[in-house]
Amino acid sequence: MATHRSCALWSCCGRRWSRVMRCCRLPGFRSSWPRGPLGARHLSQEKQATETHFGFETVSDKEKGGKVYHVFESVAKKYDVMNDMMSLGIHRIWKDLLLWKMHPFPGTQLLDVAGGTGDIAFRFLNYVRAQHKRKQKKQLRAQQNVSWEEIAKKYHNEEDPLGGSRVVVCDINKEMLKIGKQKARAQGHKAGLAWVLGDAEELPFDDDKFDVYSIAFGIRNVTHIDQALQEAHRVLKPGGRFLCLEFSQVNNPLISRLYDLYSFQVIPVLGEVIAGDWKSYQYLVESIRQFPSQEEFKEMIEDAGFEKVTYESLTSGIVAIHSGFKL
Amino acid sequence: MATLLRSALRPLRPLGGRRGPAADVPLRGVRHGAGLLYPGHIPTSPLQKALLAAGSAGMSLYNPYRHDMVAVLGETTGHRALKGLRDQMRKDPEGAEILQERPRISLSTLDLDKLRSLPEGSLGQEYLRFLDVNELLCHKFQQAWTLCVSQGRPRGCQRHYIPCPRTPLLRVSPDTRAPTRFVDDEELAYVIQRYREVHDMLHTLLGMPTNILGEIVVKWFEAVQTGLPMCILGALFGPIRLSAQSLQVLVSELIPWAVQNGRRAPCVLNLYYERRWEQPLLALREELGITEPPTVHVRGPA
Numbered sequence: 001m002a003t004h005r006s007c008a009l010w011s012c013c014g015r016r017w018s019r020v021m022r023c024c025r026l027p028g029f030r031s032s033w034p035r036g037p038l039g040a041r042h043l044s045q046e047k048q049a050t051e052t053h054f055g056f057e058t059v060s061d062k063e064k065g066g067k068v069y070h071v072f073e074s075v076a077k078k079y080d081v082m083n084d085m086m087s088l089g090i091h092r093i094w095k096d097l098l099l100w101k102m103h104p105f106p107g108t109q110l111l112d113v114a115g116g117t118g119d120i121a122f123r124f125l126n127y128v129r130a131q132h133k134r135k136q137k138k139q140l141r142a143q144q145n146v147s148w149e150e151i152a153k154k155y156h157n158e159e160d161p162l163g164g165s166r167v168v169v170c171d172i173n174k175e176m177l178k179i180g181k182q183k184a185r186a187q188g189h190k191a192g193l194a195w196v197l198g199d200a201e202e203l204p205f206d207d208d209k210f211d212v213y214s215i216a217f218g219i220r221n222v223t224h225i226d227q228a229l230q231e232a233h234r235v236l237k238p239g240g241r242f243l244c245l246e247f248s249q250v251n252n253p254l255i256s257r258l259y260d261l262y263s264f265q266v267i268p269v270l271g272e273v274i275a276g277d278w279k280s281y282q283y284l285v286e287s288i289r290q291f292p293s294q295e296e297f298k299e300m301i302e303d304a305g306f307e308k309v310t311y312e313s314l315t316s317g318i319v320a321i322h323s324g325f326k327l
Numbered sequence: 328m329a330t331l332l333r334s335a336l337r338p339l340r341p342l343g344g345r346r347g348p349a350a351d352v353p354l355r356g357v358r359h360g361a362g363l364l365y366p367g368h369i370p371t372s373p374l375q376k377a378l379l380a381a382g383s384a385g386m387s388l389y390n391p392y393r394h395d396m397v398a399v400l401g402e403t404t405g406h407r408a409l410k411g412l413r414d415q416m417r418k419d420p421e422g423a424e425i426l427q428e429r430p431r432i433s434l435s436t437l438d439l440d441k442l443r444s445l446p447e448g449s450l451g452q453e454y455l456r457f458l459d460v461n462e463l464l465c466h467k468f469q470q471a472w473t474l475c476v477s478q479g480r481p482r483g484c485q486r487h488y489i490p491c492p493r494t495p496l497l498r499v500s501p502d503t504r505a506p507t508r509f510v511d512d513e514e515l516a517y518v519i520q521r522y523r524e525v526h527d528m529l530h531t532l533l534g535m536p537t538n539i540l541g542e543i544v545v546k547w548f549e550a551v552q553t554g555l556p557m558c559i560l561g562a563l564f565g566p567i568r569l570s571a572q573s574l575q576v577l578v579s580e581l582i583p584w585a586v587q588n589g590r591r592a593p594c595v596l597n598l599y600y601e602r603r604w605e606q607p608l609l610a611l612r613e614e615l616g617i618t619e620p621p622t623v624h625v626r627g628p629a
Contacts, residue, residue: 265374273382276395278369278508 052223055286064223069173071280072116072221076175078275079117080183085270086281094319095216098245099123101312101321102212106132106163111210111235113200113228114218115169116176118183124167125189132163162192168210170198171218201227205235212236216245220291229304236326242306247288248297248313248320255316263288294320364513367506376403379509388564395505401557402509402519408554409515415594416518422597429517430601432524442604450531450611451604457531521596522553528600532612533585534620539565540573544581551589553596580621591616 050061059067075082083091098120104110106128112120140146140154171177177195184193198204200215200222213232222228232242250256263285271281292300294311297320301309306324313320363370371379383399390396416422442451507516526545533548535541543565550558566574592615603611612618 265372266378269375269378269382272379272399273386273396276393 053287053290055283055290061223065172067283068221068223071283072173073175074277075271075275075280076116076173076179079176079179080119082271082275082281085274086267090315094245094314095119095123097314098214098216098243098321099127101323102214102241102243104128104131104165104212106135106165108165109209109211110165110167111170111203111205111213112167113170113203113213113215113232114172114221115214115216116171116173116180118169118180120214120216121167121169121180121193122184122187122189124165125162125192128162128165128192132161135163160191166192166194168194168196168205170196170200170203172197172199201231203231203235207234208237209235210237210240212241212243214243214245217247219244219246220287226300226304229301229306233305233326238326240326242301242322242324242326244297244301244322245319246297246322247291248317249293250317251313252316259318294322297322364511365507365516367508368511368516369508370511371403371509376509379403384560388567391568397557397561398505398523399509400560401523401555402507404556405519406510406515408556409510409512409518412522412553412594412596413514413518416596419594419597421599422594425521425597425599426514426517430599431520432527432600445605446607448607448609449605450600450608453608454528454531454604457527460536518596522549522555525596525598525600528598529595531608532595532615532617533588539569540577540581543569543577544585547582547585548589551586552592552594584618584621588617 051058052061052064053059054064054067072079087094102110102124104124104127108128110121110124112118112124115121136154140151169177169180171180174197177197181195184190196204200218201224213236215228215232219225219228229242236242250259267285268278268282271284272278275281291297294313294317298309298311301322301324305326307327309322309324311320311322379399380403383396383403386393387396387400413426416426439455442455445451507520510516510519526549529535529545529548530537530541533545535544543562546558546562546565549555550562566577569577595615598611
């Protein structure tokens, strides 16, 4: 197509091609495209190297997606147990800190990508529900000379305990979503939750839809991180916030050695003993080492178009929360 | 322009391997498969082996259904015993042949029809009967499972045997044996694999069913024969979950019998079972010096 060929000149440039493509596209084109690899993206992919890392192995781009899928398919059932065992429960604090940083208020639309088992989504719902209750109580207290009838009516007309907030959990892996749905049922989360099967590099959502985009411990498994960042930029509303919780580089040398020892010696053993799966947990610790450092990742986020990008290292840099805004 | 170039080049950067494995990381090799002694090999450091041994011992006690944990325990603790076993096999002519040819026993390599056609009382027939009686073979279509057991198996489906999903405690069929992973020597990896596959043969030889009592007796026999720490631990800790009555029978009759025969018999890994299908079981027992096994109830306390 003529439009594609002229856009080929721009396809080398990492940053702006997506905007150019949007101009080149005919209206209504998006809905007619199949969910397979987009024709325009192929041109830019040809220019990039076709090999990438899978832990410390080298695999082709196409292989990595499938291999990561298998890893998470096999770990899904024991995912939460293993998280607790490996991090000694600290991962719960990290996720709580992410929510605290997000500080959502009733009405926030959250997209949680790679959020398979729903940890962030459930925390978000609890947070927003608590906020909403607090707001209501404050309102009631502020009103003076309110009759008992009016107070009872206020509590009865509980139309939306979430105050309009919604969370969409998107994950590429069916097994992880299945576990997440089971957990939601067990914990009693019904309203305000949607589960979508989708690829972080190609989100099945329209532009400018969400207030907050979060991705916790998921972005290092994505084959093309820059594409995922660009998709994040696309689906966020102007003024929206990008939040990423991910393993990062430890800054203290002593802790780094202890952390390496623990990661490579103990974690695969835990995986074998508890989940019966050595290789998946070996991949996990290796993929942590392959992920860029805090500064480099910050630059990648800036390249995707985000502004006011900051990061906060937790637990001496074992994890870091990166935050950026689409302005 | 510089930033655009940088962003275009960024995806290439992680390939440089700028963050290579740390000093105490068991190296997997740059390319998948390099540096591995045999397919499925996972190189482990001594610390990892120790942690695995401890973890697998604990997990097998906690959850006896985790057969893979028993296997891992055997692999991580058995180095010295396996070397001894391998030397014994090398000294014996039949054993040396086994080490050379590396035969494998699995349901797919067993010719079930041929075994069924063998004369009554032969090793092959008895082995097949052992698999049948202990419900290690079952019809492919599980909803017809109870029907086919009571009415005899339909002719057409005798090829389609799968490990029975309803196997009670400790029952494992030839095909559910996980491949060796943590042994750092290729020949020893085969020896332990052979030992696992011969386990069912031992049940047939000793006439022991696959309930807990039978398994413990076989474990005692194996512990005396092979000296594998996993067998010794299994033999010592297996009876923990038994009732007092079974414990009494075990200690008074079964264990002394197993130990005596284990001491008397030559190394059972030296038998090329695949060539002995036609040999009558009683003759084989006489050859090995195994006396009449004491009766153990088939539906023993689980």
